[in-house]
Amino acid sequence: MAAKLGHLAQGAASVLCLLIFFVEPSDSRAQARISGGNGTCISRERDALLSFKAGLLDPAGRLSSWHGEDCCQWAGVRCSSRTGHVVKLDLRNNYVVSAFQGLYTMHYYKSNSLSLSRNEMSSSLVALQQLRYLDMSYNDFNHISIPAFMGSLQKLRYLNLSLSGFGGRIPSQLGNLSNLQYLDISGDYYNVLYTLDLSWLSHLSLLSYLDLTEVDLRAVRGWVHMVNGLSSLKVLRLVDCGLTSIVSATSKSNLTHLQVLDLSSNSFDATLEHNWFFWDLTSLKELHLSRCEWHGPIPEQLANMTSLEVIDFSANDLVGLIPNNLENLCSLKVLNFDDNNIDASIGEFMDRLPWCSWSTLQKLSMRNTTMTGNLPLEVGALGNLTLLSLGNNKLDGVLVKEHFSGLLNLEYLDLSDNSLKMDIEPNWIPPFRLKHINLESCTVGPRFPEWLRWQTRIDYLLLGNTSLDDVIPDWFWVTFSQASALDASENMLRGSLPSNLQHMSAISIGLERNNLTGLVPRLFPINITSLDLSSNSFSGSLPAELKAPQIFMLSLADNKITGTIPSSMCQLTSLARLDLSRNKLTGDVVQCWKESHNNSSVSRANSADQFGSRMYSLDLSNNGLSGEFPKFLQSASQLMFLDLSYNRFFGILPKWLPEKMPRLEILTVRSNMFSGRIPKNLTCLENLYYLDMAHNNISGSIPWLLSNLKAMRVIYKDANDYVYADSMPVITKGQTRDYTVGVFSQVVNVDLSCNSLTGHIPEQISLLIGLTSLDLSSNQLTSKIPNKIGDLKQLQSLDLSNNKFSGEIPSGLSALTYLSYLNLSYNNLSGPIPSGPQLQTLGNQIDIYIGNPGLCGHPISKNCSTSTTDAEQSVVHEDADHIAYLYLGMSIGFVVGLWTVFCTMLLRRTWAISYFQFVDKLYDEVYVRVAITRARLMKKTRKDAA
Incomplete structure (x- = not known):
């Protein structure tokens, strides 16, 4: 959605010239009366509007004025003062929340949306046959298809159905709207619109604005030929449509009036050099070709497009410097080559910028382009520059005040993630008033830069990892009281924070990984959604009254905080990420569940207003907390x-x-x-x-x-x-x-x-x-x-x-x-x-x-x-037991037998003489046999050796 809003902003100038007149141009008084909402309502058209309203859900009451007899006075309704017919119906949801708030954008955006009470849209609008302007953008129509009956509103000149939850196939009946000059049916990621052919476009010969962003065109054959027939086109946006080729039999472009072309986020995977579709469009003022998988060099054909004001080739695989023949591109206002492989000296790049455009250039963005070298002082001569983005490159050297002295209109400065060192005297007063400054990972410290105190318009201040070794000055909290985002993390900042930060407008504050001490602020900024004070040395207990109704992320991890978790934590029902780990907290943490249980019905226990109901991350580790498993987690269905x-x-x-x-x-x-x-x-x-x-x-x-x-x-x-x-x-x-x-x-x-x-x-x-x-x-x-x-x-x-x-x-x-x-x-x-x-x-x-x-x-x-294995060992042990018994029996038998012989020989002397004669004879016989055997073996050994 952010990209869509950006496109609308970029094309604002073009849209102004496309404003549609809804009644006859000869009737100037009627024009004035229409713009004021005057006219007399026609009853059948009033009934049609009431019938249409009956099929809608309107949670914010945007159609609360739709009652009474005169429908021409209703919000969003305009009638012709001459005929009384309804000629304009503007139901656009204009409630837009800053994209920085992340998930909250969608939440509040949807709460103001009109949606359907059933699965189809009432066709009663067909009665508005004089309708010339219809805008239903930024609503939520439940994924239904675009109603075919809209093709019956043949007087329509302006039709905007963008980002309204329509899905499915685009009806070819839209080709019946032959008076149409402005058509925006861009979709979004969640509601996929598609078409199998674009032949119906050929009937819209008056069309000057066409936006089909995120409409699936992958099945369309010959889309270039279909679009090329719309000779009145001034703005064409086909962003993220699944296009993969621009091959066409057509050899010449008919889009001679085209001023804005946006084909970003398609997968062409080709070189830019040989492509008539771009280089014949010499009337172009804006060329957006980002995220298209283009590769190769930046084409020299750019030199022919002398009307160009905006060139956006970001997020591709283009290599090398811009061509050196662009001296006639004197109208350049925006140059964006982010996320390409320029891989050259920034001095060489500056030399190739058309000298005549130095006074017109407003935005120069070369982030992540592997550019090298020192930032030349000539940058300070770009007097109309409002945006300078050179972050995440290989730039080095020292920055002095002369680099910025001529940048009178600078609002956005990004020099982050380079090897740059700022050496600016404390009493320097900058000529600009920045809204966004990003100096992350540059050397800004050790002292806190005094020149920042003059930047009272700052919205985003990013000073993370900038070698700051200082106390945060008192003026910091006054100068940046209106800022949305403040980040000075990963430094060596000392001292304590003010106890009351309610005067701050900050949505996000990041001061993690510093040396801050003292107490956690007693009062947070009322609009804070993200607060990170982790990895410091805050001590004491948590504030008794935690009031931050919109806070989405709270991290106080790795400090020295003591005491219990206060019951007021239960009021932070928007928390999605809570990190209190590595502190010295004690006590129970179940009171949030008890509070919700005692004050709510069972059906409400898991509702969106309960603590933990939006939480996806909870870290309470490394504390002294006790009690049973936290019962409030019964509400944490998203965890x-x-x-x-x-x-x-x-x-x-x-x-x-x-x-x-x-x-x-x-x-x-x-x-x-x-x-x-x-x-x-x-x-x-x-x-x-x-x-x-x-x-x-x-x-x-x-x-x-x-x-x-x-x-x-x-x-x-x-x-x-x-x-x-x-x-x-x-x-x-x-x-x-x-x-x-x-x-x-x-x-x-x-x-x-x-x-x-x-x-x-x-x-x-x-x-x-x-x-x-x-x-x-x-x-x-x-x-x-x-x-x-x-x-x-x-x-x-x-x-x-x-x-x-x-x-x-x-x-x-x-x-x-x-x-x-x-x-x-x-x-x-x-x-x-x-x-x-x-x-x-x-x-x-x-x-x-x-x-x-x-x-x-x-x-x-x-x-x-x-x-031995287990089995073998078992057998050995078993045999050993048997052998033990065998030896015991033999010993007993030997002793008994021996004493029997001795006793016999003592009683009969002749038996003793006979026994010893037998033993002597047996010994002599054994000796003779052993001697003979030994002699034979020795003889055989000598024979084998020979």
Whole structure:
């Protein structure tokens, strides 16, 4: 919508010359009376308007004046003073909120919209046969198709249906409006309009303004030929229409009166050089070709278009400098080459600017064009320049006051993300009064620039990461009291903030990552929507009265704030992101739910005026908060990020969690005192891809239903557009790492470590193929590690240590090509450690397997060839028991037998003599046999050696 508003602003001059006269030009008195809304209403037309109104919803009461006999006095209705017929019907929704307010734009915009009370629009407007002007733009007509009956209003000269929620196919009956001079049926992303052909355009020969922005024209063949037939066209906008080619059999353009051409956001993927459609249009004043995938050099044919005032080639892949033959482009006002690859010195670029345009140029935008060199002093000679945008380049050097001394009309200055240093004396008084200044990542400090105190018209002030090491001056809060956005984050600013900021008009304030101290301001700016004071040293308690009815984002993280969360927090019902992490807050946080429960009906408990009902991110981690799971979260149906870790919450995890927070993607309750079992219906959270319940008192088994977490069952997952936090600590691979927003979406995690879980790992966990980190360590899990754990091909970290797992290590672990951290220590595992390239990359890390005496093989010292398996060890132990009994029996028998022989020989001497003679004879015989055998062996050995 912002782009659409921009196009309307750019074409304002052209639209003025296209104003439609709704009655006969000879009747000047009638013209005056029409503009004043005079005339006598015709009854059948009044009835038609009332019938049309009856089919509309009008929440803002825009049609409240539509009653009584004289319809010519109604809001938006104009009649001809000569005939009494209705000639103009203006139902445009003119309520527009600043795009900076993000989601609030759509909210307030819709609240003022007219919409349908049923699924079709009343055709009663057909009775207005003298209607010449019809504007229904910026409303919400429930995705219906543009009514075909509009083709019956054949006197229409002006028809505007833009951004009104129309969808579906454009009716060809619009081709019947042969008097039409102005046609705008542009759509939007959410309501897709399309057409299969544009042949109906050929009947609109008087058409001078045509806007089909975001109308799907992909199926249209020969669109160039159709448009080329509209010889009266002065403005043509075909933005984001799915166009891919400008090939046509036509060799010459008939659009000799065309002044504005906008083909932005199409995918032409071609060079600009050989294209008659552009270069024949020598009457053009505005040429918008941004985001079209153009590549190659900037064409020299631009030199032929001497009437050009606006050139917008931004966000393409054009290379090189502008041509050096543009000396006759003396009317240039806007030059936009953002996001291309100029890759040249800014001095060379300035040399190629037409000298005759230096006095006319108003906007020069070259952001992110890889330009190099020092900013030349000649920039200061562009006296009519209102916008200078050179951010995100490779510019360097020192900026002095002479760079800006001639820029008398400058309003917008962007020099951010360069290696520039400002060296301007404190007493310098600038000749300009800026509205927008962005010096992020330039060197502005260490002192706060005094020249800024003269910039009393500032709307946006961005001084993030500018090496400021100073106290925020008192004049800051007065000079910039009317600014919408103030950002001085990532500096070394000191001191405290005023306790009362209610006089400020700021919508956004960012002072994070500084050295600010003192108390959090007692009173916030009344219109504030975003306030970030995180990573400072604010102390004391939170203000008792938090009054900020529109606040959307509030971050006070990483400070030294103490006390409890005040009950007035419950009044901040517009909050979408709340971050109070890393403070010293204590107490319970359930009072918001109690308040809403006591004062509201059950049906209202989840309504839009409840605290948390719009929240998508909540971070309360690293405090001393206590109590049960916060009950106000029953209203948080939009919540996607929830971090309650490192607190003192207790009790069981509620069963209503999946029902009340169905969009949850990230849930971490780490290091609390939660108990009970893992709720089985947790698996109903289809978007959950990060689950951390470590360091609690969770018991029971791991539900096999955990494998139903759909977001973990896919490998590719789109990153969410919402910003949860600037970064988040993730414990994986045995250490804590801070992941930034863009990278964090790639971490798919289940951490149930340090609990009291029992039973086995469900084999179905192998279905969670998107997992990058799995930690089940320090529980009481038993049985074998599932063989299918090798199916988790995305695993980078696996920790199963300090459990009671037995059996062998699954060989599939060696196939996990991304695995860079593994811990299986202190279990009852046995058998050989699997070999494989991935396990070998972990090196000689014996700690991985320590505490498993039954394991053998590399990298531990125990050799599997001298070891036995579990079964073999069992047999050995069993045999050892039998042998022990055998030896015991033999010993007893030997002793008994020996004493029997001795006793016999003592009683009978002849038996003793016979026994010893037998032993001597046996000894002699054995000796002889051994000697003979030994001699034979020695003889054979000598023979073999020979």
